[in-house]
Amino acid sequence: MMPFSIPTPLVQIVLGGVIGMSTSHRVELDPELFLFLFLPPLLFLDGWRIPKDELFKDASTVVELALGLVLMTVIGMGFLIHWMIPAMPLAVAFALAAVVSPTDPIAVSAIAARVPIPKRMMHILEGESLLNDASGLVCLRFAVAAALTGTFSAGSAALNFLWVAGGGLVIGVAVTLVVTRVKAWVTKRWGEDTGSQILVSLLIPFGSYLLAEHFHASGILAAVSAGVTMTYAEISRQALAVTRMRRNSVWDMIQFTLNGIIFVLLGEQMPGILAGARQTVAVTGHSEAWWLAIYTLAIVAGLATLRFVWVWASLKLTILRKAKRGVGVQTPDWRLIAATSVAGVRGAITLAGVLTLPLTLNDGTPFPTRDLAIFLAAGVIVVSLVLASVTLPFLLKGLAMPPEPARQAEEDSARIAVAQAAIQAIERHQHALAESHGEADLFADAGGQVMTLYRERIEGLSERQSAEARTGDRLLRDFRLVGVKAERAALAHLLRARNISSETARKLTRELDLSEARFLG
Template sequence: MELIETTLFLLLAVVVSGPIARMTRIALPLVQIALGAGIVLSTGHTVDLEPDIFFLLFLPPLLFLDGWRIPKEDLFRDKAIILELALGLVVFTIVGLGVLIWWMIPEMPWAMAFALAAILSPTDPIAVQAIAARTPIPKRLMHILEGESLLNDATGLTGMRLAIAAASTGVFVLTEAIGTFAWLALAGVATGVVVTWLISKAKAWVSRRWGEDVGAEILISLIIPFAAYLAAEELHASGILAAVAAGITMGFTERDGGKGQSLATTRVRRAAVWDAVQFAANGLIFVILGEQMPSILDRATDVVAGTSRPEVWWLAVYVFAIVATLAVLRFAWVWASLRLTLFRKRQKGPAPKVGLRLTAVMSLAGVRGAITLAGILTVPFVLADGTPMPARNLAIFLAAGVIIVSLVLATVALPRLLKGIELPPEPSHQREEDRGRVAAATAALRAIDDASHAMGEGTLNPDLYSEVGGRLMEFYRYRIETRTRTEDDDAEAARLADDVERALRLTGLNAERDELRRLARARQIDEETARKLIREIDLQELRYV
């Protein structure tokens, strides 16, 4: 019963964290951490999750969703700098930070030092988005950060897994580590792709023959990341990479689904469910971090008391030294990556200068968050011989401290640096959007024309079908006309007309909804009818928001 009550308190903290963050203008993760600490201090109850269970509950769905929703074209466009940050920077961070931790804390074995460095290497774009809510990060920069996080989650966690294995056995062989990493990566990716492809094909086959069950479709999408993760773990491959690959594969299967494509109702409801899952999972991780901070601090104090530096203030020295090292390593690597990749020009002439401000933004945006906490909590309690894992509690405290300090630092500095930031010009997608709308409208015209004639043949009133089809076709002809204007002034006027139409349609839809609610309150229409009509209006509104 205590576990259920504590879980409900954690969920309540996630719910109220949003309004508190908006009222206080404090970054959402920091609010959630504070609420978690408040819960444990007021109730005295903590949630002690087994590491493997914690890992399974939170990471697969979050990584799956990131892979599913990230724009694939943007991911491939900036693939060079993303790979440099996600792979090269991870290795650079593990080596540089691992050596520092091992040198700075003699009581921490080298394997644990490198494991801590590995789990501190992944970044968290969700925390960055929350911090930059008042000063939005430019779209291209955010896509680069998302792509980096998508890949460095897997590489950092895989590196931690190798280090923990070395810590447990006391043996590290480079060739075996490379072979193990290759198997973890290749088998993990292959498992995620195969599992998602098979489930998607089976689901589409059933839906074509016996219809689509919206609830079942949503549940299947929730099961896929866990299925991919568990299947990969059974093969001793990387479940993290399997979840990432499953998400990316899900995006491609949805885009190329053809006749097996899900219904519109399924997609709308599924998106809402996944939004709730993402919000709850990310929020719970930060609340749990705050909820465990008092006990983490107590255990770390006991650990440091038995070392060569028993003063408690050394904990703060360790945390700030790690944060500073992470910032320096990331700044150096980002500067080199931007200079070599992002600003590289195909045409002749001098390459643009890499601004220190842009480099600082990219460096500060490397905030540690949910993945770091989830990963460090999976460190086993004991070694292979049954003895306690050395410096485990200290490593957890240092990871938690780095998360909090990096969040506070980014909260203070990032919005200021983002104001007026200059990036290379992003390609405009307006012409692509116009071409897509024209092509879709042309296809709709042909389909409506054919269908209206086919439906009217052999009926007593064929003109009715032609009249209705003509009204619908007029809408599509207007769309084609406004999107095929070549003059800049005409195109700008067309876009202005679209904005005016959007505002007026939203006004009309709001009026419809208010009137339906008034009729329902007055019992002039029944509640079920009102709910149905309001849902239709809500779905129409989705086109304009």
């Protein structure tokens, strides 16, 4: 039997709840400030680190989930919520449906850290959660506008959505390209400062977000596209190895810290939300607070059902399309579809979105059922996390997964290619030193030792530790650095030519950074 492990977000929510109950002080969350401080860096980092090849390979599936499923969820759940709670106006029901429709990349990553989710399924979930927040928050914007004004224009909403999404994507790409080009120019003229490089990488997501919001586009999508672009912008403008290593450490710390703060804040808000449950439930026409739990479970069940139907229908259409082209596709196990449905957990974006509901209408009267919407959204976040934590291990246990392409052959091929490039570069450096300084035997011996290491790697033999122990020697160090530089150039060429995946390139780059840091140390 698979052991049950509690995901970190649930522990953090409980910790926040304990903090909230142990003090009378409350953190007043400003939704706009919350969005600006927490989401841009986290979404930027997810976009930066997500495997790009896998994302683009399943682009059609990701778009279907991020756009089509969100729209169907907003419409279907909006009518369901209004039917269950007639006291909640239809526009407010659509607003609540909009904030619970996007899955959350932060929560998805946290669940994946505890549950062995298949790689391709995880890539689809991450790609979906990076993009569906824009469609969900745009739907929220129009639902709130309809609640405030009593009018709604589908044509205007569609045009606005195109601008919000497209503008955000373009601005994020443009900001990253401009900043990285300027940074490369400054580095070329005055040298590279590690601290400044790290600071610039931290400012890019905030700059993208603010610029997009200034032009009324999606700041969140701008941060995502800025992160995705960083991978390609750095292929031709490589930073120093020590800069990349320190920058990775800084970003890892920021990711861990911000993730923790988000869920602790959610837990801290829960006592206040629960304290008003008795008054909140009165709006629904009931007196017992447990009705709120029933509504929350009904919404979670509705979300999972719609998601299951959408994923099932999408897979059937994909199989039919490939069958027409003569491509045989194995029908996936229903448990895989169920796991995909349950894994769509809600998190920080839902919390931030529901808190943006205005306090009053245009005439100054209180916004209808605002507290009820906040309570239900918070309940959906907690229940979806618990549901995924409990059911995913059982759904995925012993499940025969569709075959995934092996990465080992690709990685081995890349290692051979970069090692051959290193040998050629060392030979050229060896000849150049011999011609300019003489003493050809000395340079031939030093270069030969280093080239032997690469040849043994190509032949699959273990590296000789005796040569590694003498890397303090100046010549050996110089030849090793020439080899690493050539490896890096060959790796960039393979990535540009799409002969290797970004995940393989990241792994090999990390190894080269460690080697270079050791030889320079």
